[in-house]
Amino acid sequence: MTEYALILISTIWVNNFVLVKFLGLCPFMGVSRKLETAIGMALATTFVLTLSSICSFLVNEFILEPFDIMYLRTIMFILVIAVVVQFTEMVVHKTSPLLYNVLGIFLPLITTNCAVLGVALLNIQEDHSFLESVFYGFGAAVGFSMVLILFSGIRERIAVADVPNAFQGTSIAMITAGIMSLAFMGFIGLVN
Amino acid sequence: MSIITAIVILAIISVFFGLLLGYTSVKFHVEGDPVVDKIDALLPQTQCGQCTYPGCRPYAEAITSGEANINQCPPGGEATMLALSELLGVEPVPLDDEHADEPEKTVVYIDEETCIGCTLCIQACPVDAILGAAKQMHTVIEDECTGCDLCIPPCPVDCIHIIPVKIEPETWRWSLPESSDTSPKA
Numbered sequence: 023m024t025e026y027a028l029i030l031i032s033t034i035w036v037n038n039f040v041l042v043k044f045l046g047l048c049p050f051m052g053v054s055r056k057l058e059t060a061i062g063m064a065l066a067t068t069f070v071l072t073l074s075s076i077c078s079f080l081v082n083e084f085i086l087e088p089f090d091i092m093y094l095r096t097i098m099f100i101l102v103i104a105v106v107v108q109f110t111e112m113v114v115h116k117t118s119p120l121l122y123n124v125l126g127i128f129l130p131l132i133t134t135n136c137a138v139l140g141v142a143l144l145n146i147q148e149d150h151s152f153l154e155s156v157f158y159g160f161g162a163a164v165g166f167s168m169v170l171i172l173f174s175g176i177r178e179r180i181a182v183a184d185v186p187n188a189f190q191g192t193s194i195a196m197i198t199a200g201i202m203s204l205a206f207m208g209f210i211g212l213v214n
Numbered sequence: 215m216s217i218i219t220a221i222v223i224l225a226i227i228s229v230f231f232g233l234l235l236g237y238t239s240v241k242f243h244v245e246g247d248p249v250v251d252k253i254d255a256l257l258p259q260t261q262c263g264q265c266t267y268p269g270c271r272p273y274a275e276a277i278t279s280g281e282a283n284i285n286q287c288p289p290g291g292e293a294t295m296l297a298l299s300e301l302l303g304v305e306p307v308p309l310d311d312e313h314a315d316e317p318e319k320t321v322v323y324i325d326e327e328t329c330i331g332c333t334l335c336i337q338a339c340p341v342d343a344i345l346g347a348a349k350q351m352h353t354v355i356e357d358e359c360t361g362c363d364l365c366i367p368p369c370p371v372d373c374i375h376i377i378p379v380k381i382e383p384e385t386w387r388w389s390l391p392e393s394s395d396t397s398p399k400a
Contacts, residue, residue: 052263059268085227091220098224105231109238116242131261131269187383 026157032213033161039137040169041203042210046137050170051195053128055181060174064167066128068160071141073110074103075159078142079152099142100134107133137166173202250274256297258289277302285309319379321359322366326351328373335365335374 039045053063078099086092111129115122132138141162145155176198185194253274260270265286267273276282277298284298285307292309299306324335331349343359346352366374
């Protein structure tokens with residue numbers, strides 16, 4: 023049990039995917055202008071990341087390894103993740119319009135995100151077991167969500183702040199992200 | 215040999231996934247708003263979010279519900295805007311570069327030769343941007359002037375003129391977000 027808790031702490035704080043590993047920066051800058059969209063994106067990412075780490079583990083275990091075609095990992099993962107997410111999106115659209123309204127529109131945006139593929143590949147690289155993969159994916163997603171929501175909250179405030187001309191717009195967002203990243207460096211050494 | 219296995223396996227999986235998705239899209243087909251589909255088909259599908267909606271389809275939905283204007287798609291440019299205006303039967307509107315529909319920013323200027331120092335404009339100014347005293351010439355502090363033009367009607371000698379301000383890095387201001395008590399336009 024401690025093992026899984028450590029994986030969660032590690033992925034959320036110490037090896038945060040956005041601020042320490044610098045994966046998934048596109049949605050981080052792109053959908054962080056409004057808290058509302060950031061929350062939608064965060065939920066969708068949590069869903070996709072957990073799902074994709076399960077799928078990629080299964081594909082690796084039962085298809086790639088038995089046939090000894092590990093070098094096809096990247097293309098296979100992209101294919102599997104995209105299909106599974108698309109499939110879920112269609113099913114959700116039909117069965118639960120409410121859930122679709124919350125998640126649906128963000129799902130296609132996040133599917134081929136580098137954080138998603140990154141989690142799948144890192145799982146294999148670090149030789150995780152099935153449950154470890156699930157926790158790793160989920161932890162990465164929670165870390166991503168937390169940072170995204172924090173960042174959008176900050177950006178909503180920056181929009182009203184009196185920022186010097188030279189720093190207005192994206193540049194102040196970049197600087198903020200950099201400072202957040204610096205702050206997260208403080209967690210290094212907590213767990214591996 | 216192994217490369218053939220790889221090709222075969224990838225092909226099998228791709229075909230399987232293709233069939234699965236094809237089947238799902240028929241089986242789980244949801245009747246959407248046909249207008250949304252038509253608008254969506256005209257949009258460039260770059261999913262860039264520059265319209266402030268999280269993708270092309272949400273933007274199409276916002277147009278249908280009257281929430282968004284047809285001129286918010288920078289990648290589509292004028293062609294998309296014209297196509298949309300034709301489809302929806304609305305007047306074409308010039309492309310929105312966020313502030314394009316705001317009126318030109320102006321400040322006023324007092325012609326000091328003509329000014330008689332009556333102080334009427336000072337009393338009219340809501341932001342105290344006009345400096346001067348009785349029987350002395352007046353002048354406008356350009357940085358403070360909001361361009362409201364309230365000082366023009368009181369002036370007895372018509373010495374106040376409007377001058378446009380060019381938007382330059384020095385004069386451009388970050389626009390304030392809408393206040394939270396009015397319902398946001400999304």
